[in-house]
Amino acid sequence: MLELKNVTKIYNPGEITEVCVFRDFSLRVEEEEFVSIVGSNGSGKTSLLNIICGSIPVEEGSILINGKDVTHEKEHVRYRRIGRVYQNPAAGTSPGLTILENLSLADNKGKAYDLTRGINRHRRDFYREQLSALGLGLEDKLDVKLGALSGGQRQAVALLMATMTPIDFLILDEHTAALDPKTAEIIMELTDRVIREKKLTAIMVTHNLRYAVEYGTRLLMMDKGKSVLDCAGQKKKNMVVDDVLQLFNQISVECGN
Amino acid sequence: MSVLLDLAVGTLTQGLIYSLISFGIYITYKILDFPDLTVDGSFPLGAAVTAVLLTGGMDPFLTLPIALLVGAASGLCTGLIHVKIGVRDLLAGIITMTALFSINLQIAGSNLTVDRGTSTIFTAPATMALLGSLPLLYRKLIVSFVIVVLLKLIVDAYFRTKNGLLLRAVGDNETLVTSLSVDKGRMKILGLVLSNAFVSLSGALVCHEQRSFSATMGTGQMVFGLAAVIIGTTLFRKVSFVKGTTAVIIGSIVYKACIQAAISFGLPANLLKLITAVLFLVILALGTLREKGGARHA
Amino acid sequence: MKNNTLKKIVCVIVCLTLVMCLAACGSSKPSSETKIKTIGINQYGEHASLDNCRIGFLQGLEEAGLKEGVDFKVDYQNAGFDDNVNTQIAASFAANNVDLMCGIATPSAVACFAAAEDKNIPVIFTAISDPVQAKLDSGNITGTSDKLPVEAQLDLIRQLQPDAEAIGIIYTTSEANSVSTIAEYLEKAPAYGFTIEAIGVTAQSEVTQAVDTLLSKGVDLFNNLTDNNVVGVLPAILEKTNEAGIPVYGSEVEQVKLGCVASAGIDYLQLGRQTGAMAARVLKGEATCEAIPYETISEYGIYINSAALAEMNISVPADVAAKAIESSEA
Numbered sequence: 043m044l045e046l047k048n049v050t051k052i053y054n055p056g057e058i059t060e061v062c063v064f065r066d067f068s069l070r071v072e073e074e075e076f077v078s079i080v081g082s083n084g085s086g087k088t089s090l091l092n093i094i095c096g097s098i099p100v101e102e103g104s105i106l107i108n109g110k111d112v113t114h115e116k117e118h119v120r121y122r123r124i125g126r127v128y129q130n131p132a133a134g135t136s137p138g139l140t141i142l143e144n145l146s147l148a149d150n151k152g153k154a155y156d157l158t159r160g161i162n163r164h165r166r167d168f169y170r171e172q173l174s175a176l177g178l179g180l181e182d183k184l185d186v187k188l189g190a191l192s193g194g195q196r197q198a199v200a201l202l203m204a205t206m207t208p209i210d211f212l213i214l215d216e217h218t219a220a221l222d223p224k225t226a227e228i229i230m231e232l233t234d235r236v237i238r239e240k241k242l243t244a245i246m247v248t249h250n251l252r253y254a255v256e257y258g259t260r261l262l263m264m265d266k267g268k269s270v271l272d273c274a275g276q277k278k279k280n281m282v283v284d285d286v287l288q289l290f291n292q293i294s295v296e297c298g299n
Numbered sequence: 300m301s302v303l304l305d306l307a308v309g310t311l312t313q314g315l316i317y318s319l320i321s322f323g324i325y326i327t328y329k330i331l332d333f334p335d336l337t338v339d340g341s342f343p344l345g346a347a348v349t350a351v352l353l354t355g356g357m358d359p360f361l362t363l364p365i366a367l368l369v370g371a372a373s374g375l376c377t378g379l380i381h382v383k384i385g386v387r388d389l390l391a392g393i394i395t396m397t398a399l400f401s402i403n404l405q406i407a408g409s410n411l412t413v414d415r416g417t418s419t420i421f422t423a424p425a426t427m428a429l430l431g432s433l434p435l436l437y438r439k440l441i442v443s444f445v446i447v448v449l450l451k452l453i454v455d456a457y458f459r460t461k462n463g464l465l466l467r468a469v470g471d472n473e474t475l476v477t478s479l480s481v482d483k484g485r486m487k488i489l490g491l492v493l494s495n496a497f498v499s500l501s502g503a504l505v506c507h508e509q510r511s512f513s514a515t516m517g518t519g520q521m522v523f524g525l526a527a528v529i530i531g532t533t534l535f536r537k538v539s540f541v542k543g544t545t546a547v548i549i550g551s552i553v554y555k556a557c558i559q560a561a562i563s564f565g566l567p568a569n570l571l572k573l574i575t576a577v578l579f580l581v582i583l584a585l586g587t588l589r590e591k592g593g594a595r596h597a
Numbered sequence: 598m599k600n601n602t603l604k605k606i607v608c609v610i611v612c613l614t615l616v617m618c619l620a621a622c623g624s625s626k627p628s629s630e631t632k633i634k635t636i637g638i639n640q641y642g643e644h645a646s647l648d649n650c651r652i653g654f655l656q657g658l659e660e661a662g663l664k665e666g667v668d669f670k671v672d673y674q675n676a677g678f679d680d681n682v683n684t685q686i687a688a689s690f691a692a693n694n695v696d697l698m699c700g701i702a703t704p705s706a707v708a709c710f711a712a713a714e715d716k717n718i719p720v721i722f723t724a725i726s727d728p729v730q731a732k733l734d735s736g737n738i739t740g741t742s743d744k745l746p747v748e749a750q751l752d753l754i755r756q757l758q759p760d761a762e763a764i765g766i767i768y769t770t771s772e773a774n775s776v777s778t779i780a781e782y783l784e785k786a787p788a789y790g791f792t793i794e795a796i797g798v799t800a801q802s803e804v805t806q807a808v809d810t811l812l813s814k815g816v817d818l819f820n821n822l823t824d825n826n827v828v829g830v831l832p833a834i835l836e837k838t839n840e841a842g843i844p845v846y847g848s849e850v851e852q853v854k855l856g857c858v859a860s861a862g863i864d865y866l867q868l869g870r871q872t873g874a875m876a877a878r879v880l881k882g883e884a885t886c887e888a889i890p891y892e893t894i895s896e897y898g899i900y901i902n903s904a905a906l907a908e909m910n911i912s913v914p915a916d917v918a919a920k921a922i923e924s925s926e927a
Contacts, residue, residue, distance in 0.1 A: 122480040134478065136471040139464065147464050151479045157457070160464040204478070305692035313685060400771075400799060409773040412707055412732040415714060435715035436691070509684060510711045513704055514771035516680045523681065558682060562674060562689050571677060 657873015
């Protein structure tokens with residue numbers, strides 16, 4: 043369970059470029075919830091993810107994970123229980139290492155990175171299985187460098203890596219935005235399957251309103267650091283893209299977009 | 300013929316000894332993407348400590364691990380200055396390098412010579428027992444070859460460990476390392492520690508070989524190491540990762556061979572640097588041209 | 598791809614061998630002619646005093662009856678003040694089996710001596726202040742030391758400026774010659790009624806700042822050592838001191854030519870000649886380097902620059918003037 047309590051985030055405080063992204067913002071995400079977040083540019087979606095992960099500090103308020111205050115916990119410590127997939131497929135993998143090496147690294151998350159063998163041969167079959175489940179033919183490319191793969195393939199590996207070890211939260215940061223529509227569809231389906239199989243709590247930021255409506259158990263629309271729409275359960279299930287689009291256009295027009 | 304051989308042996312020895320600098324630069328520049336200027340200070344540091352220990356009568360082989368340790372300490376300084384205090388990479392290196400200049404003077408004065416009576420790793424009883432029948436020139440080559448190859452194998456093995464993989468990932472993608480719940484700052488510090496340990500060891504070997512330390516011997520070593528790394532990796536661009544260490548050893552030898560050729564041709568010393576620069580450029584250009592040509596064929 | 602890699606490796610090896618062969622061809626000719634002896638001169642860098650050493654060295658050889666081209670050949674290299682190049686020059690001399698190495702300035706002599714170890718090639722050095730400190734005083738090596746005549750210099754200054762008290766000296770902390778000379782100045786100055794204000798610098802860029810510091814401390818005069826760093830920016834120093842009306846004393850004739858008022862200094866040409874004579878004895882087989890102890894130049898000259906002296910309103914006593922050699926460039 044994740045809680046943001048009265049969070050205030052200001053960029054460049056005290057300077058002429060001061061921007062207040064959140065003021066007194068609160069959010070509660072329950073266990074096994076899959077929250078899709080939509081909103082126009084500058085609405086604070088990505089800032090929200092960064093605040094959850096500890097990539098940026100907050101001026102006021104607190105962040106609680108499973109009831110524990112993690113507001114001042116360092117970013118890399120917080121990632122122990124968080125998996126994150128980025129918009130840029132290059133951000134979640136190491137292009138200079140092979141698929142096998144990348145997966146081995148991810149597999150070791152939470153344990154010591156010591157001087158024992160980096161590649162775990164006994165896990166090779168397991169990785170192959172996982173890769174073949176992606177259906178992208180990557181199971182035969184274990185020794186190929188990540189940098190040689192396409193964006194979609196990389197993103198699939200990144201997703202696999204982010205969810206390899208037990209995590210509390212999966213953070214999806216517009217992770218389909220840089221992919222072509224067909225690949226995006228494949229990655230989105232994969233994501234949904236992984237979340238269901240592993241019973242993960244997930245927060246997904248997306249620009250794709252259809253994904254937001256079709257996937258997830260809860261939908262949040264953000265505007266200027268506030269939540270303007272928040273629906274879950276049956277109400278969410280009954281939603282259609284047009285409903286969201288209408289509201290979205292409304293706020294966008296207000297913004298002058 | 301013997302002249303040619305002697306010249307080749309001498310140049311190979313120089314290339315091997317100095318290749319440890321390029322190991323260091325390989326880790327910082329190529330893997331961590333960190334322009335580390337500490338090198339110009341940690342190289343003479345290794346030599347200074349070695350010169351003092353040798354003249355103090357220490358066993359020559361024992362000076363090598365000590366040089367590694369002091370070099371590691373200098374890398375730790377740069378790492379801490381960069382990561383903990385938040386000073387920019389280039390500046391952090393400059394700060395340590397500047398401090399080391401004084402420290403080196405403090406350790407060994409402006410220069411310190413090890414007299415011929417003192418044994419070095421090339422004349423130590425252990426070396427003589429094994430290679431005593433060979434002339435010193437060849438002993439130098441064999442001993443440095445063994446040391447460099449041993450270290451190369453250790454580095455290659457390290458890059459295959461969990462920790463080594465992570466270090467490679469830091470240079471590739473810092474974000475990933477954070478996502479793996481590891482403090483990327485600590486990995487950077489580790490890389491600098493390793494790098495400067497190698498550089499300092501190179502200084503130590505030079506001190507054994509040259510029987511002297513001088514406070515100014517560090518000048519330009521970072522540039523040399525960088526050149527060796529770039530020459531090596533350009534020549535072996537398409538070779539898989541672990542061979543990077545071999546590539547930089549060859550880069551170092553090629554660089555030294557170029558200098559030797561320039562000297563042997565009797566080129567005016569004032570133009571030596573210019574000629575080195577041109578040779579350097581030619582190698583780089585050949586590397587990129589071949590790359591382009593290959594792409595067209597493909 | 599594997600094949601391609603192999604090709605590249607072979608290519609590199611071939612290139613390397615080619616370079617080495619060419620390099621060797623360029624230099625291996627002398628060794629085939631057995632009669633002519635080869636002298637490898639490793640000069641640390643181009644610098645008026647060091648050049649004079651080399652010129653004097655060759656004159657000394659000729660004076661001893663050896664002719665260049667007939668009795669000996671010279672392979673002259675200078676390292677451009679680069680320690681790496683310096684090492685490689687010495688190594689190439691050893692590989693080419695030269696009959697004698699000549700190291701001009703401490704780093705070059707040390708490099709030559711290290712490279713000569715294997716084949717026990719004799720080494721002759723010159724322009725070294727302290728051969729003992731540089732451990733060049735035993736083994737198959739000898740030469741001449743350019744230790745500055747500190748007492749003569751102090752005496753000269755006392756005669757030219759009877760009322761002066763504080764001498765300002767700038768030196769480079771990483772130059773061994775300077776460090777040992779400063780120690781001597783500090784030790785001997787009180788006997789001549791002087792105090793020494795010494796400032797150590799680590800780089801040439803710090804020299805002009807050091808000049809300002811010394812001027813602000815109110816020194817009566819500046820005195821130079823044979824410090825490459827400091828002498829390298831002598832014109833800039835003189836510009837400041839002339840403005841302040843403070844005379845600068847040099848440590849050898851070249852500095853006086855550049856505008857220092859006077860110097861009790863060694864003549865590097867003479868030093869080189871002395872070294873050449875020693876080398877000739879070794880080449881002729883009259884003595885080995887081991888048998889010849891290193892020499893310190895005993896004679897020194899008094900050099901004055903009348904124009905500079907007049908500008909500083911310093912009058913030269915008659916007995917000094919009698920010995921002095923006018924050395925102004927004009």
